[in-house]
Amino acid sequence: xxxxxxxxxxxxxxxxxxxxxxxxxxxxxxxxxxxxxxxxxxxxxxxxxxxxxxxxxxxxxxxxxxxxxxxxxxxxxxxxxxxxxxxxxxxxxxxxxxxxxxxxxxxxxxxxxxxxxxxxxxxxxxxxxxxxxxxxxxxxxxxxxxxxxxxxxxxxxxxxxxxxxxxxxxxxxxxxxxxxxxxxxxxxxxxxxxxxxxxxxxxxxxxxxxxxxxxxxxxxxxxxxxxxxxxxxxxxxxxxxxxxxxxxxxxxxxxxxxxxxxxxxxxxxxxxxxxxxxxxxxxxxxxxxxxxxxxxxxxxxxxxxxxxxxxxxxxxxxxxxxxxxxxxxxxxxxxxxxxxxxxxxxxxxxxxxxxxxxxxxxxxxxxxxxxxxxxxxxxxxxx
Amino acid sequence: xxxxxxxxxxxxxxxxxxxxxxxxxxxxxxxxxxxxxxxxxxxxxxxxxxxxxxxxxxxxxxxxxxxxxxxxxxxxxxxxxxxxxxxxxxxxxxxxxxxxxxxxxxxxxxxxxxxxxxxxxxxxxxxxxxxxxxxxxxxxxxxxxxxxxxxxxxxxxxxxxxxxxxxxxxxxxxxxxxxxxxxxxxxxxxxxxxxxxxxxxxxxxxxxxxxxxxxxxxxxxxxxxxxxxxxxxxxxxxxxxxxxxxxxxxxxxxxxxxxxxxxxxxxxxxxxxxxxxxxxxxxxxxxxxxxxxxxxxxxxxxx
Numbered sequence: 001x002x003x004x005x006x007x008x009x010x011x012x013x014x015x016x017x018x019x020x021x022x023x024x025x026x027x028x029x030x031x032x033x034x035x036x037x038x039x040x041x042x043x044x045x046x047x048x049x050x051x052x053x054x055x056x057x058x059x060x061x062x063x064x065x066x067x068x069x070x071x072x073x074x075x076x077x078x079x080x081x082x083x084x085x086x087x088x089x090x091x092x093x094x095x096x097x098x099x100x101x102x103x104x105x106x107x108x109x110x111x112x113x114x115x116x117x118x119x120x121x122x123x124x125x126x127x128x129x130x131x132x133x134x135x136x137x138x139x140x141x142x143x144x145x146x147x148x149x150x151x152x153x154x155x156x157x158x159x160x161x162x163x164x165x166x167x168x169x170x171x172x173x174x175x176x177x178x179x180x181x182x183x184x185x186x187x188x189x190x191x192x193x194x195x196x197x198x199x200x201x202x203x204x205x206x207x208x209x210x211x212x213x214x215x216x217x218x219x220x221x222x223x224x225x226x227x228x229x230x231x232x233x234x235x236x237x238x239x240x241x242x243x244x245x246x247x248x249x250x251x252x253x254x255x256x257x258x259x260x261x262x263x264x265x266x267x268x269x270x271x272x273x274x275x276x277x278x279x280x281x282x283x284x285x286x287x288x289x290x291x292x293x294x295x296x297x298x299x300x301x302x303x304x305x306x307x308x309x310x311x312x313x314x315x316x317x318x319x320x321x322x323x324x325x326x327x328x329x330x331x332x333x334x335x336x337x338x339x340x341x342x343x344x345x346x347x348x349x350x351x352x353x354x355x356x357x358x359x360x361x362x363x364x365x366x367x368x369x370x371x372x373x374x375x376x377x378x379x380x381x382x383x
Numbered sequence: 384x385x386x387x388x389x390x391x392x393x394x395x396x397x398x399x400x401x402x403x404x405x406x407x408x409x410x411x412x413x414x415x416x417x418x419x420x421x422x423x424x425x426x427x428x429x430x431x432x433x434x435x436x437x438x439x440x441x442x443x444x445x446x447x448x449x450x451x452x453x454x455x456x457x458x459x460x461x462x463x464x465x466x467x468x469x470x471x472x473x474x475x476x477x478x479x480x481x482x483x484x485x486x487x488x489x490x491x492x493x494x495x496x497x498x499x500x501x502x503x504x505x506x507x508x509x510x511x512x513x514x515x516x517x518x519x520x521x522x523x524x525x526x527x528x529x530x531x532x533x534x535x536x537x538x539x540x541x542x543x544x545x546x547x548x549x550x551x552x553x554x555x556x557x558x559x560x561x562x563x564x565x566x567x568x569x570x571x572x573x574x575x576x577x578x579x580x581x582x583x584x585x586x587x588x589x590x591x592x593x594x595x596x597x598x599x600x601x602x603x604x605x606x607x608x609x610x611x612x613x614x615x616x617x618x619x620x621x622x623x624x625x626x627x628x629x630x631x632x633x634x635x636x637x638x639x640x641x642x643x644x645x646x647x648x649x650x651x652x653x654x655x656x657x658x659x660x661x662x663x664x665x666x667x668x669x670x671x672x673x674x675x676x677x678x679x680x681x682x683x684x685x686x
Contacts, residue, residue, distance in 0.1 A: 080650075179551025185638060232555035234638040247521040248552060370432075373655075377648075378455030381462070381639045 024108040028299045034066040035297035038081050038090040040284070041238050042258045042318055043142070044069045052334075053317045055310035063304075065297035073236050074186045075354070076373070082106070088292040089301060091141050093282040094129035095188050095354040095369075101130075101137050106287040108135045113299055116306035119324045123348055129355060130285040138287035139302045142311075144320030145279040145344050145351050146184075146192070147272035149255035149263075151245070158273035162196050164252045166227050171251065178230055182244060182253035185234035185380070187372040188354055191280050192254060193220040193227070195352060199277040209280065209352055211361040217371075224379045234380060245270065257319020257343070272319075274344070281351035309333035321345045428660035439656060447657040451665070456645070456658075460665055463642040466557075467625035470564040471572075471618045477565070478572040478617065479610075485573075486580035501570050509567070513634050516563045520635065522552035550637060560636035567631065568624050572617035579613020580606075615677050622673065626666040642666060 037044060044067065047054030056067050070087065072078045075096035082090055082105045092100055100106045111117040117125075117139070124140040131137070150159055154173045163169065165181040183189055194209035197219055206216050232248070235241035238259050244250045245263060260272040286305055288298050304310065311322035312333025321343050322328060328340035344351070359368040394401045430439050431446045450456060485497045504512065518524050530539045543549040543556060550556030583606060591601040607614075629643030640648070642662055650659035 179555070232551035232637065240634070243517070247518065247523045248554065249522040374450075374453065374455060377640055377645075378453075378458070381455055381458045383455050383458060 024110045025113065025295050025299060026110065028113055029296045031063045031065045031297045031300060032294040033064060033297070034068060035089065035294050035301050036068045036070065036087045037301070038070045038072050038078055038087050040091055040093075041071050041073070043091050043284075043314070045314075045317060050317075053313055055304075055308055055313055058308065059301065059304045063297065063300045065294070065300060067301070073238075075188065076186070079103075079105075082289060085289070085291060086293075087289050088294050088298040089289070090287050091284045092138070092287050093284050093354045095356045097129045097138065097285050097287060098132075098356050098358075099369075100287060101132055105290055106137050107290045107292070109138055109288060109302070111136055111139075114139060114303050114306065116303055116324070119306060119326055121323055121325050124283065124323050127283060127285075129283060129353065130287065138285035139306060140323035141284040141286045141305060142314060142318065142320045142323060143281060143283035143348075143351075143353070144257060144318065145274055145281040145347065146254050147257055147260065147279065147319075148275055149245070149253055149260050149270055149272045151251035152269040152271050154251040158271065159252065159275060161275045162192070162254075162277050165230070165254060166193065166196055166223055168226070168230060177252065179232045180249055180251045181230050182233065182235050182241065182250050183224075183227055183231050184254055185236035187369070187376040188280075189254070190217075190220050190224065190372050190376060191352070191354070191357075193223045195280060196277050197223060207363065208361075210355040210357045211363055211366045212357070213364070213366060217367040221375060221379060224376070228379055228382065258317075261317070261319050274347070274350075278350050278352065281353050283353045311335075315340065315343060319343055321348075424660050424663055427656050428658075428664055430657045432655045432657055447661045450658055451661050456662075459640045459642060459645050459662075462639060463626055464669065466561065466564065466641065467622045469561060470568065470625045471621045473561070473565050474569050474572040474621045475576075475614055475618060478569060478576050479614070482573050482576035482580055482613075486577050487585070501573050504566075505570055510630065512567060513563060513631055516559075516566065517554055517634055520552065520554035520559045520562070522554065524552075524554065526553060554635055555637055557636060557639075560632055563631050563635050564625050564628070568621040571620035571624065572614075575616040575620070576610060576613040579610045579616075583609045611680075615680070619670075619674070619677070623666065623670050626669065 042049075044056060045053045046056035046067070060066055070081065072081060075093050078090055078092055078096050079099050081087060082092075082100055083103065090096075090100070090106075092106075097106075120140055124143070125131075126134075126136075127140065130140070148159060148162060148165070150164070154171055156172060164171065164177055165183060169177055171177050171180070184192070190212075191209035194206055194212055194216065197204055197216070198206040198209060201219065204216050204219055206212065212220060232250075233244065235244065235253065235255075238256065241250075241253065241255065242259050242263055245253075245259075246268065255272065257272060260270060263270045286302050288295070288302075292298050306324050309332050311324045311327035312335040314320070315322045315327065316334045316339060321340060322335065325340075325345070327333065328335050328345065329337050357366060357369045357372060359366055394404075427439075428447055429443050429445070430441055431444050433440055451460070481501075485494065485501075489497045519526055521527070527536075527539065530536050539553075542558075543552070548556065548558050550559070553559040553562070587605055587609070588601055591605045592598075596604065627643045629641065629647040632639075632641040632644050633647075642665055646659045646662045649655040649662065
């Protein structure tokens, strides 16, 4: 019955969607006492995982806005949660942000109300994954590469190519990589395959791993079918992947700096690298739900996310790069200029950021995201 | 006469009114909460999804059911049904002797120990059990260690090399998924079989023996037919629970999707509620067919 009511209200919302975009907030009032945020694992820490990493309690003390975090594992999950409603903010990656904007799930942001907007990295201020027709739909949060994590006992030197996870081969320890590598359990992984082909099969003419015509897409799927034979189990939960590196004999996989840092912290022989083909990456944006019930707290959090120790400490914690470059050097947190360089602050142009593939791409007809979803399920199922 | 007394009189004179009053709340509960939710779900499956924004288009269409027949999705259905059938058969084979022992030989304290032994796994968290199985079956887990200690690694590796059932380790193979399913659902098979066996008079088994039947004949012609309702009741549990489970294949196995996992991912992850609803209809249809077949076999006659 509730489903039915929901469907009806969704119908009503659809009707309203035809009306002009909701007006943005013009002033910030007193906080509403809480703010509900959908975030990636490890993105919003309150000192509970590691006491040194806390960028929530000071915010709660200063504003009275209690921060409730809903952890999401994939971009699709974030979009689904936002479609469901009940949240104020989401740390959306580029493969979710445009979908949220197209679906009228997020509202435009009044940058005049965010004092620290001017400190945001100029490369991110008008980034196409959160700015549509000059309207900003969020504040940049954090960005970084999808690294290749590897076991240093098996690889005395960092692998130079992603081929260790894409093609059957003998690893430096003399054994095959069959069953010892992993891949991401999300359709966006098709882009990693496409980027690999971009480097190794230039005759395909791939210009962007997110804009694939039918032939290029078919080639990427073929590569993923080869990978299916190598991969015993795909990873989507950061902590299950860490367990697989510990107990399942996995020695190489695409991963996030988050897992690399945690495993290194536990003393496991792992390290990470960006191979010659380059890497896909994420650039996340704090976006605000169109029906946010706590808009004042949401704006306060957006300002906090840019102005506080968050940018600096999170970039250390996650191994990512702050959206505010000053956070690398001004000592507001633990990050240093060297640390930012190590995380790839200068590699911005080498990273191809997650974007939702759409059929109307600059080069003509591209394979849209929904086919990526169903085909990737097929590939994992052995098709 | 007090008001309560008057009401009592009215109810006594109108037993039908009493019946209506008693039955309305549970009927409403069942009708609204259960059937209503089921109907809402069924209705969702006739909608479709806007493939870019992920929002649902509320127009009646059969397109979503067409999607079910795409090879990748059909694979999911076939994989799940085969797994559920195998798990059911294996559970029945394992459960029958255990239930037989419990029904025929266990007495007094041993009966209590038996019940405790069957029920104990049900008391601990389902997730804890599945995660411990992940560690038990892991490549560097206790089972591999046991095989190594017994110098039987070749046996394990030989088995894991078999296509379709094998994999890099038990924890990432379909066999691992199978083992954990059987472990988790076994109690639901043992208890109904035991209840059915307890109702089979011992004298019938003895009479079969007196008339010259071999033990195998007694089992085939007397014990099994009489205990069949219990086996079928148990199989309804194990079969439907396996059809709908979405936790085990997520943690143990090859990442290949099962129906429950597909529902979970299409609904929770991809936001494709229509396809998730269409997938959810599949076990309902399969169970409907199964129950119809079971009824025709006379499984419910003894109930």
